[in-house]
Amino acid sequence: MIKHILVLGAGSAGLIAGISLKRKIPNITVHIVRSPEIGVIGVGEGTTPHFPAHLFDYLGISRRHFYTHAAPTWKLGVRFLWGPRGSFDFTFQPQLDSQWSDLPMANGFYCDGEFRDASLPSSLMHHGKAFARQPDGSPDLQPFHALHIENKSLVETLESVARDIGIEFTDGKVASAERGPGGIAAVVLEDRSRIEADFFIDASGFRSELLGKALEESFVSFDRSLFCDRAVVGGWERTVEPILPYTIAETMDSGWAWQIEHEHHINRGYVYASQSISDDQAADEFLRKNPKAPKSPRVVKFRSGCHRRHWVENVVAIGNAGGFVEPLEATALMVVCSHAKNFVEMLLQSSCSPTPTMRDLYNENTFAAWEDIRDFLALHYRLNTAKDTPFWRHCREDTDISSLAPLLKFYAENGPTGLCRYRLPKPTSAFTVEGFLVMLVGNRIPYDFKHSPTAAELKIWQAHRASLDATARNGIGVRETLAYIRHPAWQWHDERTMPVPRTR
Template sequence: MIKKILVLGSGSAGLIAAISLKRKIPQLSVHVVRSPDLGVIGVGEGTTPNFPKHLFDYLGISRKRFYELAEPTWKLGIKFLWGPRGRFDYTFNQQLDTHWNDLPKPTGFYCDDDFSCASLPAALMANGKAFPRQANGCPDIQPWHAFHIENKKFVDVLEIVAREVGVEFTDGKVSGAERGPNGISAVMLDDGRRIEADFFIDSSGFRSELLGKALEEPFIGFDRSLFCDRAVVGGWERTDEPILPYTTAETMDSGWAWQIEHEHHVNRGYVYSSQGISDDAAAEEFLRKNPKAPKSPRVVKFRSGCYRRQWVENVVGVGNASGFVEPLEATSLMIVCSNMQTLVDFLIHSKLEPPPTMRTLYNDLTAATWNDIRDFLALHYKVNTALETPFWRHCNADTDVSAIAPLLEFYKENGPTGFCRYRLPRTENDFGLEGYLVMLVGNRVPYNVRHTPTSAEQAIWNRHRSEFVAEARKGLDVKESLAYVRHPGWQWNAEAAPAAR
């Protein structure tokens, strides 16, 4: 039976894992070992909506306290500066996988010419607003938001919560692992200490000390679908720029650049392929387009892919130690949260004695998630025809999207209909049909059965959109909404008990 779990690493992945395990299975002893000398990666600042749900609803962390300490801002989606339209908004609610009662066709058929403000969050994004305004003037904070959150602040808050719930910490650098009959039996620190446990979470970041190094699990590269392998990272202190309620993903000559909005800091980075451009040339393009960025931006190298199995013997990989894809949809923390919920459920169900079939199921589910993410990101590259550079020509021609070929073929013949969902690789896909339709319609991927709206339909379509715009214009921007939630009288609905305070 598992009694003691050792979590290797205290980046955001290790700490979310440690808190989730201790909070949901309090009888476990959970021990984090981490090296302050190696530190944390320090990048990773955009999330998806399952992240606030995991923190507040699943772990019961107090919203009030979290907002005070971590100082997140809100993200309603991603503004893609992408494709032949030049731009479109991907929100966290349904814009295209919908069918309004008063129109004969699903929404996507009305977006050929103008795909903007097709939902309230999209209208909020277009108008720089975070939330609609309630009758009493307060922001109506909807569940269709995610966060922008600074990695360092986030890690600091998680460590406070972890200590409060009873997670123990040891500082030291792991230099090796001892094998036992059921996998790893102990880790060795470079000062000679030896720490035993029954079960291990490898959250050692790209070093993957246990899953990759000690257990030598093979790494499955995604390089036929995702060609980028580096990023230059550099932000600046905010001056007069408005705090945008979304992440921006901008097409660059040899990749794309993110812009993530913190209250006092703008975080910018350029993801590129080292085959297509040198680090110096990437930094030059980045600085030319972002004159406020630091003169020597940091270069981060990565490889896209994941370990073949995420759970091997008594080791589960979490975070960058288990796999990585570029932050085009900010999916890393999304996977950490959802995988931890699955692992906790499996451990509870098996009364802390998980049989091999449970492990195999975990590996099948997590491999499917990684494949979904690979295919969804690959589609972003395949259909982006905004620039005619060698890199983008290579992406348009050579990106492997064979795993979603049935969906693409169906879309080509039938257009943005809800029936496409039956051609997704998996129905429980994290992005849902909505994500795929936004990419296909947003990038004007051609389909055969165009619908020409009648003037009456066009009037209905325009009326709905102008209603969204009118409501959005009355809304509050990020700064105004932050002022509300920081007011001493502000009450969060359904505020959960603070974590063991």
């Protein structure tokens, strides 16, 4: 029976895993060991809606506490500067896999020409607004958003929550791990102190100290589908720029660049393939586009892929220690939350004595989740025709999307119908069929079946778009929404139920 869990690492993965365990299973002890000398990765600032849902709805962290200390802004989706349209938006509420009751076809069939105003978030993004306005003028904070959060504030805020609920912290560098009959018996710190536990969460980032190094679990590379392996990162303090309610993903010569919007800071990063461009060339291209960025942007190296199994003996790896897929859809924190939740639920369902078949199921699910992200991102690369550089020609010709063949064949015959969901490589894809349709329609991939709307249909379609556009035009921007939620009279809807309980 698992009673004492040691979490190695206090980046966002270790902290989310630790909080999830302690919050849901208060009887176990959770002890986090981390090395201030190694520090945290310091990038990872865009999320998906799964992240606020995990923090607020699943873990019950107080929104007021989180918004006060982590100071996030709202992200309604990603604006892709991509493909033959030059630009299209991927929002977190269906645009294409959705149908008005007074129209005969799904929205996707009306978006060949214009790709906008098919959902409220799409219209809000167009107008640079975060939320619709309520009759009293305040923002209507619908859950169709994710967050932008600076990594440092996120980690600090999570640490304060972790300490509040009774998680113990030790600062020290783990030098080795002692093996025992059931896996790892203890970790040994550089000062030679030993810390024992029944179970270990490896959240040591790319170092993967326990799963990768001590247990030598094999790593599966995704380098046939995803060629990028580095990023130059650098942002600047905001002056006159408006706070956009979305991330931008912009096509670059040898990869793509993100723009993430914080209240006082704009964060930019260029993700590229080191086989196509040197670090210096990438920095030059990045600085030409972003003259306000620091002259020597930081280089971050990574590899896309994951360990074959995330749970081996008495170790589960969460976060970069288990796997990482490049940040085009900002999915890492989503994966951390989902893996932490799955593990917690398995402990709960087994009274903390998980069975080998549970462990096998966990391993199947975690591996499938990484493959899902790999497949979705690979499609982004394969379809993008925005630039005709050697890197992008290589992506269009060589990106391995073999797992998507049934979907692409079905789409080519039938177009953007929701029935495409039955041809997804993973029917439970985190991106749902909507994500794949956005990539296909957004990149104007041709299909045979054509719906020719009547004049009456088009009139109805345009009326729906105009209505959403009017709501969004009257919407409320990020800065004004921040002022609302910081006003002493603001009431979060969780306020009466949500204090994080102290267990000691």
